[in-house]
Amino acid sequence: MTPPRSDTVDTSASGTTAPAASDKIPAHVWRTAAVVVFGAVMGMLDTSLVNIGLHTIGADLGASLATIQWVASGYLLALGVSLTICGWLSRRVGVGRLWMGALVAFTLTSVACAFAPTAGWLIATRILQGLAAGLMIPAGQTILGQAAGPQRMGRVMGVVGIAVVGAPAIGPTIGGLILAHWSWEWLFLINIPFGLVGLALGLRYLPRGGGVPVQPLDLISLVLAGGGVSAVVYGLSEVGTAGSVTALSVWLPVVLGVLGLAGFLLRSLHRSKPLLDIHLFRNRVFAAANVASFFAGAAMFGVMVLLPLYFQVLHGAGLVRTGVDLFAFGLGGIIMLPLGGRLTDRFGGGAVAVIGNLAIAAAIAPLALLPVDANGLLIQFLLFAAGLATAVGGMPLVSAAYAAVRHDQLPDAAAFVNILQRVGGAVGVAVVAVILSRATSSAWDPITGYHIAFTGIAMLSVAAACAATVLRRHQRRPVPSGADTRG
Incomplete structure (x- = not known):
């Protein structure tokens, strides 16, 4: 029997048939997943903890709010730069070595952040931490x-996704407890045990094969792509401060970022080996999965910003109480993710994501209608349902994108998936910020702004479902034998 072509979309991987018995996940894959979880927890937990502690950190270091915000903004800018070079470094030094090196760097910069004597030092070390993340x-x-x-992509990503969903869910509670009983330095020092255990396990279980010969680093593409992503994310994040998309601090970096990304695309089209292989988007499954993931990321990041404000501003909850109120949302995701992974491998990421994102919209939409004094149990039920739906709204799209490319294309595929998720997340947060800013500056009832914001999140989820419908159609359509999906 002729083996299947490596450049065609595997219809079984896309979910048209059930996984065979031989597809049982080996123990070494679960060990690898367990190691990678430590890095995922550190990255996700760190962001939520630091954002909660910005006010306390600024007061202790004698920095203004405008200055201390760069602790968060600098991290995001650095993250955008290193995402664009990750694929090149993975090939150059080997992906296992790169992960362990980044883990060590993240842990060391966490220590440096904790002992920062001034706001400027803290901002500098946070930039280094963002590069590592x-x-x-x-x-x-x-x-x-x-x-x-x-x-097996769906099942493995689904289980690992528990850490990705669980860390932000418990982050506000942990952060509130730390700030209530210890100093803000512990927001960073908490990363040390995760880093040490992760490194010890990584040295034992992760593959550390060497790199392969690669083309010299294209510095011009790095500046265009890294600077472009960072500028767009920064400009969108400034919406919350400026309160308007027409502010110079918003539209100028966004425009410059878009121009940088356009320059990167044009340069990449004329290079045989670009910094990031943009030809991956010739693969229709990969392209559709990323578009859907963009909108799903916008909805997910948007709701993660909106829900804490909903409890803190409208219900007057403190940090710890807000974390408790949000626990139902995280619990729903933790429960559903393993099942969502199995469904993804069985039916395909597109089909699962369509249902998941429509379910997110259905769970969020009632929050756009409820009064401030709505029954607490009803709100918790809706949040639990939204958590369940989120588990099958986002991760199946990531799994579908990775399953659609070859083994050697995964470093660049991972970079693109994370870039589009981050930019989509910035869009979702900007949508929430604009709506709430307009609400507070007008004569609206305060609850009206939150109602409109929840409506916006529901609409983003519907957009993700529509894009996932396109993904589902491409997954069910075998690639012609002469088609080239390799890029």
């Missing part, structure tokens, strides 16, 4: 994708 996250996903293979 931008390498660690996609490198970990690449390791998982290469270990699991397309037939």
Whole structure:
């Protein structure tokens, strides 16, 4: 029997048939997943903890709010730069070595952040930490994708996704407890045990094959792509401060970022080996999965910003109480993710994501109608349902994108997936910020702004479902034998 072509879309991987018995996930894949989880927890937990502690950190270091915000903004800018070079470094030094190096760097910069004597020092070390995180996250996903293979991608990513969903869910509670009983330095020092355990396990279980010969680093493409992503994310994040998309601090970096990305695309089209292989988007499954993931990321990041404000501003909850109120949302995701992974491998990421994102919209939409004094149990039920739906709204799209490319293309695929998710997340946060800013500056009832914001999140989820419908159609359509999906 002739083996299947490596450049065609595997219809079984896309979910048209059930996984065979031989597709049982080996123990070494689960060990690899367990190691990568440490990096995922560190990255996701760190962001939520630091954002909660910005006010306390600024007061202790004698910095203004405008200055201390760069602790968060600098991290995001650095993340955008390193995401664009991750693929090149993965090939150059080996993805296992890159992950462990990034883990060590993230842990050391966490220590440096904790002992920062001034706001300027803290901002500088957070930039270095962002560079490390931008390498660690996609490198970990690449390791998982290469270990699991397309037939098992959904189940492995689903289980690992528990850490990705669980860390932000418990982050506000942990952050509130730390700030209530200890100093803000512990927001960073908490990363040390995760880093040490992760490194010890990585040295034992992760593959550390050497790199392969690669083309010299294209510095011009790095500046265009890294600067472009960072500028767009920064400009969108400034919406919350400026309160309007027409502010110079918003539209100028966004425009410059878009021009930088356009320059990167034009340069890449004329190079045989670009910094990031943009020809991956010739693969229709990969392209559709990323478009859907963009909108799903916008909805997910948007709701993660909106829900804490909903409880803190409208219900007057403190940090710890807000974390408790949000626990139902995280619990729903934790429960559903393993099942969502199995469904993805069985039916395809597109089909599962269509249902998941429509379910997110259905769970969020009632929050756009409820009064401030709505029954607390009803709100918790809706949040639990939204958590369940989120588990099958986003991760299946990531799994579908990785399952659609070859083993050697995974480093660049992971970079693109994370870039589009980050930019989509910035769009979702900007949508929430604009709506709430307009609400507070007008004569609206305060609840009206939150109602409109929840409506916006529901609409983003519907957009993700529509894009996932396109993905589902491409997954069910075998690629012609002469088609080239390799890029």
